Amino acid sequence: MQPDTSSRPAEKQQIDLRRYRRVRWFFFKIFLQTLWWDILLNRPALRWFRPPALARWQAIARRFRSLAVEMGGVLIKLGQFLSVRVDILPVEVTQELAGLQDKVPPEPLEDVIAQIEADFGRPIAEIFEWFSPEPLGAASLAQAHRVRLRSGEGAVVKVLRPGIDVLVETDLAAISLAFRWLRLYRRLSHRVNLDWLVEEFSTVTRRELDFEREAENAGRLAADFKNDPRLYLPEVYREYSSARTLALEDVGYIRITDFETIEDVGISRAKVADQLYTIYMQQVFETFFVHVDPHPGNLFVRPLPCEDEIRAGITGFGPGDPVPHVPDRPFQIVFIDFGMMAPVPARLRAALREYVVGLGTRDAYKIVQAFVNAGTLLPGADLKRLEEVHEALFERFWGWAWGSSEQWRSERPGIL
Template sequence: MAPTAAGATRRRYRRILRFAGWNLAVTWWYELFLPRIGLVRVAERTRSKRMRRFAQRFHVLAVELGGLMIKVGQFMSSRLDVLPPEITAELEGLQDEVPPVPFAEIRALAEAELGVPLARAFAAVDETPVAAASLGQAHRARLSAADAEETGLEAVVIKVQRPGIGAIVDIDLAALRRVGRWLSHVRLVSDRVDAPELVEEFARTSLEEIDYLHEAASAERFAEDFAGDDRVTAPSVVWERTTRRVLTLQDVTAIKITDAAALRGAGIDPVEVAPVFAAVMFDQLFANGFFHADPHPGNIFVTPGEGDASTGGRPWRLTFIDFGMMGEVPTTLRTGLRKLLIAAASRDGKGLVDAMRDIGVLLPSADTAQLEQAMTQLFARFGGMGFAELREVDPREFRDFARQFGDVVRSLPFQLPENFLLIVRAMSLTSGVCSALDPGFNLWDSVEPYAGQLLRDEQGNVVQDFATEALSIAGVAWRLPKRIDAVLDRVEEGSIAVTSPRLERHVERLERTIRRLVGAVVFAGVLASGALVRSQDEVLSTVLMIGSVVPLAFAVFAGRRR
């Protein structure tokens, strides 16, 4: 590293630590020291203003430094579980847009990566960037004749990392890790969140985002998930012109999803696009388990097609780009999310909290009574409302609910896992895009049919599990009297020493009680199974419900003395 560059990275490192150190000192003074000397009201009265001032200063720092600092700001804006609303609200508008790098520097880096001059690798390259972000820059280009013939593509987009971004990412992560260690020694923070683990979570996501081979693989996996689906398409990867720092993709630029005027001009009704987009995002989350975690309007196009809606063909498709930030939903988390979705669709506040505990968001020891009450009230007041209806609600109601809900959430001992955080981000962006397409769009309209199907699937599983359990209980019921008789025989034979003359009578009573209990359990199981399958198979339901009379009779008469 050149002396000038080394000096710049040291200054950058020190500036990040100075900013963090100063704000930690201010927080210590107001949140720990003043309350100890009886000035807690001073801390409380100035807290909101201090939080906003911190967020504003960080906003300035992020824009000036670029690199990962903008990503840190965006990351912080989504941590509603950890940070107060004064910070998240100020940082949510932080855009990853920076001045473009001169094309000469982009050319030099691309040629070094590809190993050939750009003039040989491409027939033409537009020197004006399509987009310039803190980590990379994109330019339109045309493949050479040989590559075009081999790939079947001509128009492409070249995404090139900003020169020196690797060193900047390393220095930013080093500074953030040190800040994370500082925070781990501050009880006010460590009681609420594992700061070093939070930094490592952010580091993993960031390092994946600057690895273009990883992004290329994600693009292909996404395309495979929707192969044969007429709703979705994704750009093809030109692997011959792709490295870890250069990514070449098919140019699929079309109508920006929120450009209502352009959509109407192409004969596409924006209102029809919203539910399709929502359904596609739900499919990624709950069916595929692999989802686009950054579906903002700049990453989604609507591509007009040749299909005829009257014959079943789709006249347009949703085209996704930028697969640097993707999320995976493990099977266990997907099961928990299904429960969460069903609870949300049925406006079940307690069920929602139980699902959050199953997912692992809430610790088993967490007192969730207040959270259940808040969620129940939230559903009762706003559940099922669309965007247009919500705009008619008095803003003071939102503020009251936000204050109640926010305080409850931040008081609970929990931390959202990384994948769950990406899910929340994806759903938030999905809701915003759908509302932009159709102000009257109600996300519940898309959630409920999906939740209904999941609920029917769950019922099918319940019936199957119940039937298995009923058979198991029936087997126990069949074997249990014989086992008890065997025990009694051994007692009578003297194989088991009986030290109390009343033991035999107790055993007899126990036998009668167990017989009645088993009969009652089997009766309830068979009867409930019949009720559950009634809507799907009336004949089977009738047989099960009639058959439940047998264990009922067993339960009634098994308790009589012989």
């Protein structure tokens, strides 16, 4: 069956047809390659003509990465999304897509300023006391600049890229078409619910364009953890925010992957990992509202003064301030970017509890039933085989642990 290459996205959606055709053609070529190498030549007498599948898919991932860097938009997000889906792609392929968040060029300054001024209806000098011409960071859908508010506080504004609405709808239309083609590849469609995958990806991407929702998400998360000193969240300056501009407190402390600086100020990396894990477990099992975009650019470590420093009159450290080394320095985890927040529905809460009980009691049947109740398995999944797999995992790993945190870290370089 040949895909319909003349397919068009819905008329009501405003798209860039030239961009749509180019992205669609890229995915169509991948479909043709897959049809040729993995289906037509996947015969006993013809297989020796095929080049290694892994090398072919690595080359495709490299070509997609180049296209995403060149065109930006949702293609960057798709690459980031696929780079962590080891259930769909081999690790060697996902590694080719890793790091795309660092490859996004910023928008021209004049375009960003023009959009802010159109958003507020007045010159930028009347909105902010100072606006940094150099972006603090650039992502696929938005970029951030440091500002000084009229009230004198330093802040960071997150600004949607000009024209991003059209780019998002264009890319999502092409990606949806590509996923419809993928459904014809049974080896993949039998393992992954592709319709659910593209629907979830599209919904989450569109929500990231809604800064009002993001501000509400930040407020709800802050309310959930208002009495918890382990987590620090930036204040939202609503009077300096609008439909396409979101002003937040500057919380650019130590990036969670800046291991050297974390250790230089005396903070234990093992404690950072434990604290982040505990916060996420609390979100999943207690507050039922989860920050689902925990990549390194969205997580920071905020060093706090120790008792001796407080007695000496030091009340805190600002972003970028020098922080002296103090053994076992206290700290807080900082989250930013609240566009991707997910509530945990009641049905999934019960399934998660069932899963934890099954894990704690080594009950493979209960674990598989938790998957069933959560609705995470495709129709026709072999439940008996899943039980056998979990029983084998229990036999292999039950009771296994690292001797000490130092030993664990030395055996896992690059992990907190």
